[in-house]
Amino acid sequence: MSHPAFTVHTDPASGISRLVLNRPERMNTMEPTFFPALKDAVQALDDAGQTRVLVISSTGKHFSAGMALEVFAGGLSMLNTSTARQRQAFTAGLQRLMACFSVLEEARFPVICAVQGGCIGGALDLAAACDVRVCSADAFFTVQEIHIGMAADLGSLQRLPKLLPQGLVRQLCYTGERLGAERALAAGLVNAVLPDATALEAHALALAAEIAAKSPLAISGSKQALNYARDHSTADALAQMSLLQSAIFDIAEMSQAIAAWQTKQAAQFEPLAPL
Known part of the structure; x- marks a missing residue:
């Protein structure tokens, strides 16, 4: 599975x-086909x-310079907002673009983003x-986006x-000012700063391996609960958790995890069911 702008690979042994x-060579800019792909x-x-x-990572000096500027020079037909019908189409088109990044939140597995150089727009x-x-x-x-006269509209705000x-x-x-690595770490945007791209990749993959060794059912349920809690009150999130836990609580999975933890062996958890 691949696209001219990215490659995708799964290691079946680890689940990473x-x-x-x-x-x-294009600073990993995002053209219109990138988003649905x-x-x-x-x-x-x-x-x-x-x-x-x-694990989402990149090649070259910069992670990505964001939306390719040629998109704004006529690359997307939805950019015409001169009539009510075109503005309605703009709204629908923008919502579809938003969904292309929301899928990262909605996926049943955690997503680690490894950024080197610029992470722009x-x-x-x-x-x-x-x-x-x-x-x-x-x-x-x-x-x-603020530098080119528009409000960011794909989730940053x-x-x-x-x-x-x-x-x-x-x-x-x-202001559109740059938030550097150390300040991003101090503010909590990133969890670690590594010396260079090689160390960054190693760190991201080690973190991925640590997560992949856990019960994928428990990890997926934890992600679902964390997302819900972020966007709802504590009382609502606790109510949701009681229902979620009743759906995913698996004593056999827990027995396997406990045995692996006690013996310091890797557990062989079943993957998630396909959709």
Whole structure:
């Protein structure tokens, strides 16, 4: 499974999948076909049920420079908003684009985003939709859209306030300034800063392996509960948890996990059911 802008591979032994952006000569910019292709690729992984964790990484100097600027020069027909019908179509088209990154949140497995160099504009929308972000020392994050006269519209304005302090988010969104790696670590946007791209990849894969060794049923349920709790009150989230736990509680799975933990052996958990 691949696209001109990225490759996808799953290791069946570990359950670790990788999606690697591979157009470094174009700074891994995102053209119109990139978005539905990403959505289809992530949904295909989810449908198959074999993936326990997905690592999204990149090649070259920069993770991604975001939406290709030529898109705004006529690359998307939806950009015409001169009539009511065209504005209605714009809304529907934008919602479809948003869904291409929301799929990362909705997938049953955690997603780790490994960022080197620039994570710019639409790339930050992508990274914000992932479960965990790690980066190299030369990484920076920027809400680039404000520099070209538009509000970011693929999730950064909605997700960053759940990840960073309000004042910092607003400054980043209003100025488009770069948030460097160390400041991103201090603010909690990333979980680790590694010296270079090689160390970054090793760290991301080690973290992925640690997650993939756990019960995929328990991991998936935890992700579902965490997403719900982020967006609802504590009381509502606890009510949801009681129903969710009744659906996924598996004493046989727990017995297997406990035995593996006690003997310091790797458990052989069943993958998730295909969709």
